[in-house]
Amino acid sequence: MRRLAGHGALIVILTMLTQLGGIAWGLALLFRRRSLAFVLFYAGLSTGAMYVAPVMGRVPLSCLSDQALTVQSPMYCVLNRQYVTPELRDVLVDMSQHMDETFPGTVTQVLDANFPFVTGFPLLPHLSHHDGRKVDLAFYYRNGDGYSPRATRSPIGYFAFEDGPTQCPQQWPTLRWNLGWLQGLWRDLRVDEPLMVAALNWLGRDDRIGKIFIEPHLQASLGIAHPKVRFQGCRAARHDxxxxxxx
Structure with missing residues (x-):
């Protein structure tokens, strides 16, 4: 019974993390060499999703691109978190091309997007990435020599917060993690303000975009006043x- 419960818990965890991993582990249980079987099944299911998902309304973004638009880490593709609707894909391509034309050499990096299938299926820990119509983008950063292409302060693009004032009280439950113990580990990079302003202004002008979330202190410091740029709320994750x- 304990072993069965362990397999059940693993299936749930893999499903929550990757959508397809739970299916792969369930199939792998039919074989003696489960780890190998899992890797093969998972690779097959993930590869198949790249061809099936477009039929169902979502397309994968490339993790291998050397162009102006790329997924920040192969991890997001391994976990099947790089899917968006064709319309959102077109927005991202247009935006990245605009940024590269305006600031040659600029690379726009995608973080978490959505899973390949099923509207309403949650992509944890996000509250709203469940329909292919949402995506997170990495900040543009610079070092002492100027803009640093493909650079992020943290290895996965998240959790390297920019300091600034907030009106959010301490409350529970919340996804607003400060993770102060991690902040000293990240790379010494600064937000590239001209690129950030250009990107946010372009997104604000695009009629296809409905909402843009960043922290109010960043919106103020960057001088962004577009009505589409909003605060996500105190219970959601930080967006600085x-x-x-x-x-």
Whole structure:
């Protein structure tokens, strides 16, 4: 019974993290060499999703691109978190091309997007990435020599927060993690303000975009006053480490 419960818990965890991993582990239980079987099944299901998902309304973003738009880490593709609707994909392509044309050499990096299938299926820990119409973008950063292409302060683009005032009280439950113990570990990079302003202004002007979330202190310091740029609320995750956009 304990072993069965353990397999059940693992299936749940893998499903929550990757959507398809629970299915792969369930199939792997039919074989003696479960780890190998899991890897093969998971790779097959993930590869198949890249061809099936477009039929159902979502397309994968490339983790191998050397162009102006790329997924920040292969981890997001391994976990099947790089899917968006074709319309949102087009927005991202147009935005990245605009940024590269305005500031040659600029690379726009995608963080968490959505799973390949099923509207309403949660992509934890996000509250709203469940329909292919939302995506997170990494900040543009610079070092002492100027803009630093493909650089992020943390290895996955999240959790390297920019300091600034907040009106949010301490409360529970909340996803507003400060993770102060991590902050000293990140790379010494600064937000590239001209690129951030250009990106946010372009997104604000695009009729396909409905909402843009960043922290109010960043909106103020960047001088962004577009009505689409909003505060996500005190119970949601901090947005001074990434930009959230949605159709």
């Amino acid at each position: 480490d990434h930009i959230h956009i949605q159709l």
